[in-house]
Amino acid sequence: MNEVALEWLGYIASAIVLVSLLMSSIVKLRWINLVGALLFGAYGFMILSYPTGFMNLGIAIIDIVYLIKMYGSKEYFTILPITEDHQYLDSFIDFYRDEIEQYFDLENIHIRDAKVKLYILRNMTTAGVFVADEVDDSTLEIRLDYAIPQYRDFKLGKFIFQENKAYFTEFGITSLIAYSYNPLHDKYLRKMGFVETEENGVTKYIFNI
Known part of the structure; x- marks a missing residue:
């Protein structure tokens, strides 16, 4: 991936993470944040910024865990x-x-x-x-x-x-x-x-x- 495309990937991932924080629905927040974290994590690894990559990978795992809990829990x-x-x-x-x-x-x-x-x-x-x-x-x-x-x-x-x-x-x-x-x-x-x-x-x- 060339430098311009890589830079745009970073911008898009950042924008998605920011948009997720605007969601009033916790489920939507988790889903959108998951997408943003995965993209931002990929961006981090591609630019060899491993702390960025691993941090966002961790955020993505946390989002997945909470989404599983949300969909698996029985609500009254x-x-x-x-x-x-x-x-x-x-x-x-x-x-x-x-x-x-x-x-x-x-x-x-x-x-x-x-x-x-x-x-x-x-x-x-x-x-x-x-x-x-x-x-x-x-x-x-x-x-x-x-x-x-x-x-x-x-x-x-x-x-x-x-x-x-x-x-x-x-x-x-x-x-x-x-x-x-x-x-x-x-x-x-x-x-x-x-x-x-x-x-x-x-x-x-x-x-x-």
């Missing part, structure tokens, strides 16, 4: 109905308000009057909030489905929509609908199994339970 998920005591809920919404409003219109969400309002717990930590209003006897419209940044790996969505269908069917609910005005939310809905459709010129997503 549960849902907790939001009660009349909304002090914690208000604090939660206020803390994450700026980000929530990138995906949902909080001004038009009346959580206290919603048919379904739940905290989603992950290892007994409040990882998200789910709110849905009744459209008819068998349909709910999702008004708020928010996961905090460090738990944004689709596991909460899979728990709600795939592993916890019985919660909805007990109420006679057979379908969920959602509206989205954010490309990232569109991607999330599709990944969860929602089907995109159009009604009166408005795009909506439908999930059949």
